[in-house]
Amino acid sequence: MSAGGPGGEAHGGVAPGKMIVFGLLGGLICIYAAHFLAMVNPVFSFIGALGAVCAIVWGADAVRRVCSYGLGTGVPSIGMIALGMGVIASLFGLAVGGLAGPIVAVIAAAIIGLVIGILANKVLGMNIPIMEKTMVEIGVAGALTIVGLSTTMAGTFMFAEVLELVVAPGYIAVIFIAGGMGILHPFNACLGPDEEQDRTLAVAFEKGGIAMVIAGIVSMVISTAAAIPSIVIGLLIWYISFAKFYELTKRDAYKVLGTGLLPTEEELQ
Amino acid sequence: MIDIAGILIDNILYVLLITLGGALISLSVHFVPVGGAPAAMAQATGIGTGTVQLAAGAGLTGLVAAGAVMQVSNSLPLVLAAGAVGAMIMMSVTMIVGTWVYVYGVGCPPASAKVKYDPITKDRQDLYVSQGTEGHGLPTVSYVSGVLGGLFGGLGGSLVYHSLITAGMGPDVVMSNLIGLASVFAVGIFFVNAVIPSYNIGGTIEGFHDPKFKKWPKAVFSSLIATFMCALVAVLAIGGL
Numbered sequence: 001m002s003a004g005g006p007g008g009e010a011h012g013g014v015a016p017g018k019m020i021v022f023g024l025l026g027g028l029i030c031i032y033a034a035h036f037l038a039m040v041n042p043v044f045s046f047i048g049a050l051g052a053v054c055a056i057v058w059g060a061d062a063v064r065r066v067c068s069y070g071l072g073t074g075v076p077s078i079g080m081i082a083l084g085m086g087v088i089a090s091l092f093g094l095a096v097g098g099l100a101g102p103i104v105a106v107i108a109a110a111i112i113g114l115v116i117g118i119l120a121n122k123v124l125g126m127n128i129p130i131m132e133k134t135m136v137e138i139g140v141a142g143a144l145t146i147v148g149l150s151t152t153m154a155g156t157f158m159f160a161e162v163l164e165l166v167v168a169p170g171y172i173a174v175i176f177i178a179g180g181m182g183i184l185h186p187f188n189a190c191l192g193p194d195e196e197q198d199r200t201l202a203v204a205f206e207k208g209g210i211a212m213v214i215a216g217i218v219s220m221v222i223s224t225a226a227a228i229p230s231i232v233i234g235l236l237i238w239y240i241s242f243a244k245f246y247e248l249t250k251r252d253a254y255k256v257l258g259t260g261l262l263p264t265e266e267e268l269q
Numbered sequence: 270m271i272d273i274a275g276i277l278i279d280n281i282l283y284v285l286l287i288t289l290g291g292a293l294i295s296l297s298v299h300f301v302p303v304g305g306a307p308a309a310m311a312q313a314t315g316i317g318t319g320t321v322q323l324a325a326g327a328g329l330t331g332l333v334a335a336g337a338v339m340q341v342s343n344s345l346p347l348v349l350a351a352g353a354v355g356a357m358i359m360m361s362v363t364m365i366v367g368t369w370v371y372v373y374g375v376g377c378p379p380a381s382a383k384v385k386y387d388p389i390t391k392d393r394q395d396l397y398v399s400q401g402t403e404g405h406g407l408p409t410v411s412y413v414s415g416v417l418g419g420l421f422g423g424l425g426g427s428l429v430y431h432s433l434i435t436a437g438m439g440p441d442v443v444m445s446n447l448i449g450l451a452s453v454f455a456v457g458i459f460f461v462n463a464v465i466p467s468y469n470i471g472g473t474i475e476g477f478h479d480p481k482f483k484k485w486p487k488a489v490f491s492s493l494i495a496t497f498m499c500a501l502v503a504v505l506a507i508g509g510l
Contacts, residue, residue, distance in 0.1 A: 073472030074305065077321045077464045084460030087453055088499050095506035096273070112498055116461070119491040124469045168449040176456070 013197025016065060020137065023058020024106070027051040027144035031102050031151050038155045042223045045155045046230035049215045052148030053208030053237065056182035059141030060204035064187040064197065066134035071126075075191065078138060079184020083176050085112045086142025091167070094147065094159045101157055105143045113139030138183070145179035145211075146172075152215040152230055155222055171218050178214050182207035194252055202245035209238030276508035277501070283436040284500045286428055291462045291496025292489050293425030298324050298466035299485045300418030301360065302411035302476045307403065311375045314382060314404035314411060314475045316367050320467035321460065324422060326363065328459045331356035331423030332452065335430050345431055352427025353420050360419030364407050371406035379406030381475055388478050389413060404475070414476025425462070430455040437507035447510060454503040461499060462492045 030051025037044035059082060067075050089112055093105025117135030120126045150172070151157045154165040166172050186203035187195075216230025250256050277284070301323050304315025316323060334355025335348045342348070371377055380397035381387065382404035387394055389410045398404050407415070433451035469488035470481045 071468065071472075073321075073467045073470075074319045076319060077467055080321050080325070080460045081464040084457040084464070085499075087457040088461075088502055091450065091453065092502035092506045095509055108502055112495070112502075115498055116465070116491075116495050119465070119494060120468055123487050123491045124465070125487075126468055163446050163450065164443075167453060168443075168445045170449065172449070172453050173456075176453075 013201075014061075016061070019058050019061045023055050023061075023137075023141055023144070026054030027058070027141075027148060028102055028106070030054065031144070031148050031157060034148075034151045035157050038151075038226070042155050042226040043229055045152050045219060045226045046212070046216065046233055048148045048151030048157075049212040049230055049234065050148075052145045052152070052179070052211060052215070053205065055141045055144035055148060056179065056208040056211065057201055057204045059138055059145065059183035060186040060207075061197070061201060062134045062137035062141060063183055064195075064200050066128060066130060066138070067187050067191065068195075069128045069130075071128075075188040076184050079180045079188075081116070082138040082142035082183050083146070083180040084142075085109055085116065085139040086144075086146050086179070087172070087176060088112065089139065090143040090146040090150075093143070094150075094157055094162055098158075101159065102144070102147050105147055106140050109139040109143035110136045113137070141183060142179065145182065146175055149175045149179060149211060149215045152212070152226075153218045153222075155219065155226060165222065166218075174214060174218070175211075178207075178211040182211055196248065196252055199245060199248040199252060202241050202248055205241035206238055206245060209234045209236075209241060212237060273505060276505055280436045280504045280508050283432040284497070284504050286432040287458065287500035287503065288493055288497045290425040290428035290432065291458055291499070292493050293421050293428065294324070294328065294459060294462040295425075295466045295488050295492035295496075296485060297327075297418045297420070297422035297425060298463055299470065299474060299482050299488065300414045300421065300477055301327070301474075302364075302407060302415050303467075303470075303473055305473050307473070308405070311371055311377050311405040312402040313473060314380070314406065314408065315473060316363060316407070316415070320470070320472065321463045323360075323363070324463035324467075325460065327356040327359045327419050327422045328426040328463070329456070330359035331419075331426040332430055332455055332459075334423070335427035336448070336452070339431070339434060343435075348431045349424055349427050352430070353423035356423025356426065357416050357419035360415050360422075361412075364412050364415050368407050368412075375405070377405045379408045379411075380404050381408045381411065381478070383475050383479050384410075410478050411476040414478070417477070426455065426459055429458050433503060433507055436504050437510050439510065442510050447507070450507055450510070454499075454507065458496060458499050458503065461495055465491050465495060 034048035089109035097104030113136040117132035212234030220227040302315035307313035309317030331352040335352035338351035466488035
């Protein structure tokens, strides 16, 4: 199941349907909750980043399923197309949708993803059976990641604020790379014949935690009260998932041995 | 809510120009000698990284160059030229430094495994290809092809950026917001159009002399459709500012 060679369907773990529910519903509910609760008290803006974490984990699982077939061009490409589609769809959704912005973004990302998936299979001849479905998932996950992190940074997903506080200062580039890393890196780091879903997704949670901390630092511009919960919860997610990843790595490894330090020059003689 | 039909009718020219830019980016990727991971180990001809990273590097440099020129002039040919030259410089620098690493660091001569004679210099290639590799380094034809890739990529990227900025220009637009939004959309469109051709060529290509190059119409067709959709949503969002 290497990125370059022929592969097959990914096996085991949580079913794709559950991941879709987790990512899509979790993402949307958190984004709306963050938007409305942050109006009451800006402290709650961190919930938006939790939605982004859900979307990142879902996106990473979709990448895992499609890349198991072997794309021939490396896993990072699919993360970049996810965020490319996602950034176009999410800013379009927020610009025209108003309060329905995140839902419009999801629909736009799904349509763009479906078209690219069909083109990849039918015109480019990639012949990956789940390409259309996963391209939709990856595009939507990318869009929700961007909307979720933007909501935490700006405290709302209304377009005027997002434009002024996230897009114009260039923080959107940070979201682009942090979100893209979250979606593409987990499978890229864990791929191979011994790849396991829980270990890959532990990396996805860990990357989501880092993205959340970054969003928290940016939201410091608006209010310190809003920034602290994001940073603290992000660090907590990062620590728990990294510890989990380390534990699962030890579980999946044939043997874990300490090699000690490198020998000094005298010891070698 | 914004007036969707009105904005589209006003900006249909820009939608078409953005689509053309996307197709140019898609074409440009086929010229760039990408070797991927095998090239990083000097086991395949080309630059040792993925298509997306190279296209993004060249495209974003083009975008920065075009953006810098747009601060002083709005003339389309000037912006296109700046974008193209920026991307070409970026590609040339990447390739010349890569060649130094392959020649002086790894110690292998630049050689192509896809053709027996370099189509430009007519130098014999197959004698210099190490056993068990698909060529290594950047022979002249790949280098020239890469610079052409930078030219088309930079043209495409700056065309997309210029069209987006012009479509969003209005009497009461905050310039920093418009530039931010146009850059983000341009980057998004660039990434989509860098990945589609990289799926078409299966991750690696040596340049315009590679047999895989003949597949370009498929990727350009796909990019036309995908970019058209992206252009519609981008122009709607930007036109509604």
